[in-house]
Amino acid sequence: MHDSEPLAERDPVEATRREFLSMVSVICGAAIAAIIAVPCVGFLLSPLIRRAPRLWRSVGPVNNFQVGQTVEVSFLDSSPLAWAGVTAKTAAWLRRETETEFIAFSVNCTHLGCPVRWLPHADLFMCPCHGGVYYKDGQVAAGPPPHPLVRYPVQVYNGEVRILTSPIPTV
Numbered sequence: 197m198h199d200s201e202p203l204a205e206r207d208p209v210e211a212t213r214r215e216f217l218s219m220v221s222v223i224c225g226a227a228i229a230a231i232i233a234v235p236c237v238g239f240l241l242s243p244l245i246r247r248a249p250r251l252w253r254s255v256g257p258v259n260n261f262q263v264g265q266t267v268e269v270s271f272l273d274s275s276p277l278a279w280a281g282v283t284a285k286t287a288a289w290l291r292r293e294t295e296t297e298f299i300a301f302s303v304n305c306t307h308l309g310c311p312v313r314w315l316p317h318a319d320l321f322m323c324p325c326h327g328g329v330y331y332k333d334g335q336v337a338a339g340p341p342p343h344p345l346v347r348y349p350v351q352v353y354n355g356e357v358r359i360l361t362s363p364i365p366t367v
């Protein structure tokens with residue numbers, strides 16, 4: 197059957213089948229477009245509609261930390277996604293400066309975000325990705341990092357050390 201045939205000569209069953217298949221094609225196309233578009237639009241709008249809260253997270257009792265030591269502490273991200281699993285955990289480098297004073301640095305390098313390592317014998321933070329180096333106070337010592345390590349506010353509350361979490365810092 198061809199489109200050039202007069203309408204009166206068309207087989208009504210075939211015309212119905214053609215209309216049905218056209219409708220199925222349109223519905224499938226719309227469904228595929230929605231499957232692709234909805235996550236993309238959600239991702240693009242997420243900074244506007246989903247502001248990550250800043251929350252205080254406990255990283256352990258004060259007595260767990262010795263004066264002068266820098267240790268890695270992990271805690272739950274401030275806005276974990278329901279499906280994040282273990283990736284909802286993040287970390288910081290925490291140093292007890294005095295009996296009452298703590299300092300915390302983001303583990304993320306300010307160059308491209310790789311986790312930096314603390315080298316206790318050199319008193320330096322080292323980024324394994326491109327050789328970025330930071331002094332113990334977080335200032336850049338060498339390499340490509342454009343900014344010092346980001347610092348988190350720290351407080352002691354009810355005998356616990358707490359870090360004010362925020363989205364992974366990007367500077």
Ligand code: FES
Nearest residue numbers: 305307308323328
């Ligand atoms: S990510 Fe750290 S130096 Fe590049």
